[in-house]
Amino acid sequence: MYVSHLSLHDFRSYAAVEVPLEAGVTAFVGRNGQGKTNLVEAIDYLSRLQSHRVATDAPLIRAGASQAVVRAAVVRDGRTAVLEAELNAGRANRARVNRSVLPRTRDLVGLVRTVVFSPEDLTLVKGDPSDRRRFLDDLLVLRTPRLAGTRSDYDRVLKQRNSLLKTAGFARGGARDAALATLSVWDDHLARVGGELLAARLALVDALHPYVGKAYATVARGAGRDDAAISYRCSLDTEDATTPESLGQALLAEVERRRGDELDRGISLVGPHRDELVLELGHGGADRLPVKGYASHGESWSFALALRLASYDLLRADGDDPILVLDDVFAELDTERRTQLAELVADAEQVLVTAAVAEDVPAALRGARYRVAAGEVTLEHTGVGTPIADREEEAP
Incomplete structure (x- = not known):
């Protein structure tokens, strides 16, 4: 192409x-x-x-x-x-x-x-969790374009739900009851769309992980394939959930458990928007530490390059050169x-x-x-x- x-x-x-x-x-x-x-x-x-x-x-x-x-x-x-x-x-x-x-x-x-390498790539390592979530979601959509709709739907549901949480938090009496009833409908939407997005992210991280290790070993002086690792840190327990449906149920259960906290703060505290792509370094896989805060400038650049190279290799493995x-x-x-x-x-x-x-x-x-x-x-x-x-x- x-x-x-x-x-x-x-x-x-x-x-x-x-x-x-x-x-x-x-x-x-x-x-x-x-x-x-x-x-x-x-x-x-x-x-x-x-x-x-x-x-x-x-x-x-x-x-x-x-x-x-x-x-x-x-x-x-x-x-x-x-x-x-x-x-x-x-x-x-x-x-x-x-x-x-x-x-x-x-x-x-x-x-x-496309896969873009740019000076801004250092934010993948040193920036906020939102930068790494965006990296994952952009790659998801390139591999599976239909997920652009899922991503858009999740953002829309999240915005609507946050608005309702703020309304319910300040409302009293019948107005509060009405807001909570409407909120439960949006909880279901959040669980359905969030479960699909979460399942796709988990599968992507699993597929990307070996490419990251290989790429880091290539660009970092003296590094091996086991030195760099990525993992997905979720805002809910996903140990027994593997499908979009089961992940959605787990998300819904956690939302219900944290209802009081969400109403107090007026924001959604559970879901893919609260998750993190964890980047770690450790010689031979031993005693790994987070890249952010521990890696040198050179190691950080090598990890950022490895993420982009891994993206390229994964897309190429799908059968089409980006x-x-x-x-x-x-x-x-x-x-x-x-x-x-x-x-x-x-x-x-x-x-x-x-x-x-x-x-x-x-x-x-x-x-x-x-x-x-x-x-x-x-x-x-x-x-x-x-x-x-x-x-x-x-x-x-």
């Missing part, structure tokens, strides 16, 4: 830009603030309908515009499809495949798959880690690299190169290193 053409209209800093691409390695080189990350961010947005840089869509629409369009021609198994996301300020977004509008925007998710995006990551790594990462991903079907200077791109990833400056994207070299004078290619 690879993107053969990217077209942007009023996305970030670009009023309009057309970028022909090929399989293999492509580097976007330019000083900070020139728009090189905006290009790879757009491709990642098509994959997940989310940015890896900001939490909402508003900053993605160019200042003064009311709409942004991201369009890409994606080649898979020799066949090309044109994917398009239309971002609208103040109204619903729309998505298209081959110019046909999709019934739901989220149906676009997973049609192109597009790799290395967004200004080499500037954050020492020479040894640069070389190791480059050699590990060089054989991917498509690798997109951003860098401030061409010298930051390791030799293993030398390919096509674009110069990005002042809103202009200019092809300087093809994948075989030949300087380019002009090249025109029809936009999708």
Whole structure:
């Protein structure tokens, strides 16, 4: 799978830009603030309908515009499809495949798959539990796009339930009884959707674990496969629950047990939104300690890289190479880690690299190169290193 053409209209800093691409390695080189990350961010947005840089869509629409369009021609198994996301300020977004509008925007998710390495990856290790939950859920949706609906439904139920908890906590008499009766309905919704999301997360962590150990051993100096481990810490007892249904029942029982605490605090205290992806390090698996708070800066970077590499390997094992995006990551790594990462991903079907200077791109990833400056994207070299004078290619 690879993107053969990217077209942007009023996305970030670009009023309009057309970028022909090929399989293999492509580097976007330019000083900070020139728009090189905006290009790879757009491709990642098509994959997940989310940015890896900001939490909402508003900053993605160019200042003064009311709409942004991201369009890409994606080649898979020799066949090309044109994917398009239309971002609208103040109204619903729309998505298209081959110019046909999709019934739901989220149906676009997973049609192109990306794994992004970026300086922000350090938050996977040093950030809040919400950062690690987001990492899991993004990977879940890439592997199983229908779970985008489950994730959205859970967020909606949680928001409604928290509102009811606040209302019931302050209400008295009949108003309180009515709020509690309504709350029990949303408890059932939380258990059903939460059980499905929890089962998917547990299965994902189980599948991802061996890839993390292998990846960490590859990027960390002197490490073995048993040195890095991930596990899932749940907000309820799941020892005897393995299916979405049984996990939902366990969630419902815990909600009922903690009803008083939830009413006092006005928030939902049980469910996947309270869980944690635990990251641990220990030589040979002995005396493992949490990465956060105990690991050195280098070990933290190695673990963050291992999580991304493991994601890539797991998606690849599913039978389809994701597009790799290395967004200004080499500037954050020492020479040894640069070389190791480059050699590990060089054989991917498509690798997109951003860098401030061409010298930051390791030799293993030398390919096509674009110069990005002042809103202009200019092809300087093809994948075989030949300087380019002009090249025109029809936009999708």
